[in-house]
Amino acid sequence: MALGQLVNGQWTSKRQQDDEQGRFLRPPTRFRNWMTQEGEQGFTPEAGRYHLYVSYACPWAHRTLIMRALKGLEQAISLSVVDPYMGVEGWFFSEAPGCIPDTVNGTTYVRDLYLKVDPQMTGRVTVPILWDKQQQTIVNNESREIIRMLDQAFFAEDPQRNFCPPDLQGRIDQTIDAIYQPINNGVYRAGFATTQGAYEDAVNELFAALDHWESVLQKQAYLCGDRLTEADICLFTTLIRFDAVYYGHFKCNRRHIWDYPHLWDYVKRIYHHPGISETCNFEHIKAHYYRSHDAINPTGIVPVGPELPL
Structure with a gap:
């Protein structure tokens, strides 16, 4: 690799x-x-x-x-x-x-x-x-x-x-800390693990965290309340890649993000926020992961799907 x-x-x-x-x-x-x-x-x-x-x-x-x-x-x-x-x-x-x-x-x-x-x-x-x-x-x-x-x-x-207002900064920082290891870095901990135990530990922590934030988003629109913040940006860039890449390529295949109704609505809400969809390039995303990681995908074949219902 x-x-x-x-x-x-x-x-x-x-x-x-x-x-x-x-x-x-x-x-x-x-x-x-x-x-x-x-x-x-x-x-x-x-x-x-x-x-x-x-x-x-x-x-x-x-x-x-x-x-x-x-x-x-x-x-x-x-x-x-x-x-x-x-x-x-x-x-x-x-x-x-x-x-x-x-x-x-x-x-x-x-x-x-x-x-x-x-x-x-x-x-x-x-x-x-x-x-x-x-x-x-x-x-x-x-x-x-x-x-x-x-x-x-x-x-x-x-x-x-302003995506980190002073009254929310402490909560935003705590949320970014909370999602980093199990989710943002968790997909890599699963995908790049070289033992079964390390892989399973990462996947279990990843989906426990996704389950938690699914329950949070059942009650509110965003991670820190009713407005988009830096914490949402940090989670979104992992979730928007999840079904296209991490689910299959990194073996994070217990569930798709679209299987979580509140997380999936959240992804779509952010994706359609003005200016954000234009920053998402799925051709680059899939080409990078499937072609660059030859130890995981030695043929370098880039899948044609999935068709994300965004």
């Missing part, structure tokens, strides 16, 4: 990704600077200054695409989109349909962005990346923090474009 990394500035196409029990391990992200309205770390919100590097296939990067759309920042923050296939060289830019080359740094491989900032870097090469054109550096590559920055640094005073 092509899950490479940089080691002392050199690319290697393999990395250790599980422990002795066969459990998938996700290392922390590396760049954690903050953009704020006050610019304490030198990063102030300015139109035209920042650039997002993303993949339509990646649920973590998809979060930032959604926030960019919800905040109306398409003209303020420019964009590059990698090829959906991630092979032995990692993420790369191409002219394939839906892709946008690196118009800022002119790179071919995403790893070159990391090496530009740290020529001796050791670590994973991931998207999303929030890039500062002015300082020529990576601001942040942690999706949860990027969406919070975009949310609070731009138009935070507009209640219609």
Whole structure:
């Protein structure tokens, strides 16, 4: 499986990704600077200054695409989109349909962005990346923090474009914490497990969490009440991929999301929120997972279905 990394500035196409029990391990992200309205770390919100590097296939990067759309920042923050296939060289830019080359740094491989900032870097090469054109550096590559920055640094005073209002911030953060390990990371813990026990533990935790949020959404429209928040964005990008990819490819096949009436209505509600459906590219999603993970799907055949009743 092509899950490479940089080691002392050199690319290697393999990395250790599980422990002795066969459990998938996700290392922390590396760049954690903050953009704020006050610019304490030198990063102030300015139109035209920042650039997002993303993949339509990646649920973590998809979060930032959604926030960019919800905040109306398409003209303020420019964009590059990698090829959906991630092979032995990692993420790369191409002219394939839906892709946008690196118009800022002119790179071919995403790893070159990391090496530009740290020529001796050791670590994973991931998207999303929030890039500062002015300082020529990576601001942040942690999706949860990027969406919070975009949310609070731009138009935070507009209640219609604020997805983490102060009175809900504690609840939103607790909810994002609660869904991360069993659901957001849980599908990967199931799909990349290398032992039966690690797989079953992940699947059991995943569906216990889905059952819980199904009961929550029976009583309210969104995770934190009656309004769309950052927590919903974080859950949505996993759920929108679930029936198309995780159910079969990652063996999360106890139930489809469409088998949960309240979760499925919730997915459709968010999908049809203005600006969000345009960020969902199922061709990239399916091509990435089914073609890139050759240890899971050695033929590389991408299924034609399912037809999601969105």
